[in-house]
Each structure stands twice: as structure tokens, then as C-alpha cells.
Amino acid sequence: MKAAARLGALFICASATASDLHPIVEVQSGYLFGAASDGKWLKAEESARSVKADTTYQIYSLTVKLGEATGSAPKSVDEPCPDTMEVTLSEKPEDGVIALAAPWNALPRKPHMADTTQQVYVDAVRDFLKTKGIEQPKVKIDNILRIDLDGDGEEEVLITATNYFRKDESVPMR
Template sequence: MNKILLAFFLCITICLPVFGQAEAVEAHTVVILENKLQAVFGGVESGKFVNANIAVKSLPGLKTFTPYGSDGLSGARFEVGSGERPSIPCEEFYQYASNDNPKNGVSFSSNVPWDPSPRQVTKLKTNSKIYRSIVRKFLKKQGLRNPVVNITALFKVDLEGDGVDEVVILGERYVRFGPGTQKGDYSFLLVRKVINGKVKEILATGEFYKQAVRFGAPNRLEISSIVDLDGDGTLEIVIYGAYYEGVWAEAYKIKGGTSSKVLTTGCGV
């Protein structure tokens, strides 16, 4: 009996610090950067997303990052400095210094334990007659009677890892980009997904102008990257956006038949 008690107390004194260390390592933040913004996008702690204001605290100890572009392929590693807020007051927006910063995509800190790009992302031709017809019908559903179809990005990728590809469509049409909009202007991110044998269109984000608006502050969109941001096996779609007095980035997770925004950062007036 005494030997059992002795073993128990030894475990209390020896094992608990080890368990504590394991938890500390597990909770260590994986920092994610948005390269075009040259800013901290956010991070992941114990499989959960955290905002940039939390992730930036780990940046001084994580100097080396690996970039991933819109095609999911990684590039050459680069180093960054600490994150700082710009002179314009913007909440949760922290830019970093780097001489080798990639021009687009997102980057992960060197402590990322998962593969951010586990499946192939295939770029499709944006002048496809099939998808131009699909987009025309979609725009009419949004209330645009005679839409001018303009697909700016088109990708095929298995987002959820279930063996079935989704199609990611980015579309945009602005007669004159600025604070106002013209009738028929639009921008959107659309995912076409097969659910129970039927194709469902999932609108992640978008704006559609049935009439001209003098001050609409429209957004231009680009696909920054399609990668697994949090290590759950599902690829998120990261978009870079800009309007006439600001820039931003957002990440969307497609699960089942719904879309949810999981990360966002930006700065503007």
C-alpha cells in the first residue's frame, strides 16, 4: 500500500509538469500572414482560429514563414519582423516588415504541424462557355437582367476531402471602379458543390447593383489562396479585397451546404 501511495505522489510531482508542457506546446499559436496586405491575418491555437490581435503576440518568436499561392503550391521560405499597427487607426490590423515578402497568397509560420495544401487546386479557363452560361444564369437570379459576364478566377478543388470536386468562381464587373457604381456592376465569390447528387450554388460573399449608386464603396475581389488554414482537413478560400479607401482579407470555410467566414482583417477609412 505504501509503495502505491509513493508511486502516486511521485507521478503528481513528475508527471504534471510534463502534462503542462505538452499543453503549452499544443496551445502554441500557428501564425498566418496575408501576403498582399503584408499583415498578420490571424492564427490557430489548439485547432481553433484566433484573431490577428492574439496571433501577433507570437510573431516575435516565429521569424520563418512558408507562402502558399492561389494554386495551393508553396514557395520559398522568407523571414519577417515583428508586427505593428499602421499610422491609420485600424483595429486588429498589424503589418510586418520583410524584404522577401511574396506578392500574394498566405503564409504559415514554421511551427505549422499540418500540410496546408493536402490536395491539388486546378486552375480552369475563365472563358469557358459552360461556366459563362452558369454565371449568367446566377447573375439573373441576383436581379441583374442583362448581365455582362466577367469571370476573373475559376478553380476546381476537393475542398472537404470527400473525393468530390467543388468549383470556385470569382466574378466581377465594374464600369468604373471608385466610390460609386453603375447599373449591372457586381463582384462575388461562388462555390458550386454537389450535395445528394444535385449541384448547389453557395454564395460566400458578393454585391450586385441593380441600379447605379452614387456612393456604394464597392469591393474588388481576388482569390489569395485555397488552403487548409486550421488543420481540420477542409480547405478554406482566402480572398483579398479592396475598395477606394481601404483593403482587407477574409477566409471562408465551406461545410455541407453553407459558407462561414472564419478569419478577417483589414484597414481603411
């Protein structure tokens, strides 16, 4: 989901017609993040008014395109989060992360999954958590992706880590 938020953060804000509107949906929950239109970003609530039923989405995992799905018109998930908009997708691949209604390739450079136990990254996460006041952090890295985000030939490293203090060590709502 963090990867999805980063993708959404690449865009900025405006209004749009359905033909040039490119909504972004988190696959497993169906949550509408918002939409891109003419290089600008629309929040979910604003873009939901223009997203139509039967919109075709490209479904992506963290590393590859998985296929296509058709989406419903967005609707509120109601209480306790009435501002959260949801799209029902016709297909929800288990590895699906992001659904994007756009003709372009959302993965022009291929990300590579890295070993989550690499000491250099465990230490980096531990050091970061210590700067946030956590004296003895328990580091649980979920994913490490290496990808050249800006096309400069240098791979950036994206790390996601969680610690929910559950006995079974599962992540809530996953």
C-alpha cells in the same frame, strides 16, 4: 485574397502561446488574417499579441508552395483602419497569396486552374448575380480553381469574379 479568407474560415477561436500559434498572412498586403491554435481560430488583433518577429512562414500561391519568408512582429496599419494588423515579410513572391507559419502541408491535394471563359461557369456566375438583383451582369471571372476540398474524391469548383467599373479594367490595390 478570397482564397485566403476561406482557408482562415476553416479554424475557430481561443488564446495561445507563440509555439502553438500558426498565423496566416496575405502575402501582397501583409495583412494578418489571424491565427490557428489547437484547432481554434484567433482574430488578427488577438493573435497579434503573440506573433513574434522572425517567425518563419511557408509561402503559397493558389496552386503550389513557393518557399519561405521571415515575418516581422505585427503592427497596426494605423488610420483609417487601426484594427488591421500588418506583417512585413522578407520575401513577397509575385504569385504569393498566403503565408502560413506552420509545419504541415497547406496543399495536401493539388488545385488545378481552369479556363475562366468556360461557358458553364460564366452562366453560373451570371445566374448567381441575377439572383442578387443585378439585371444585366457583366461577368469577369478572375480565377477558377478545381480541388477536392474535403477528400471525398469529388472536385469542388471555387470561382472568383470582380467588376470594379474602372476604365482600364484593373483591380484596385492589386
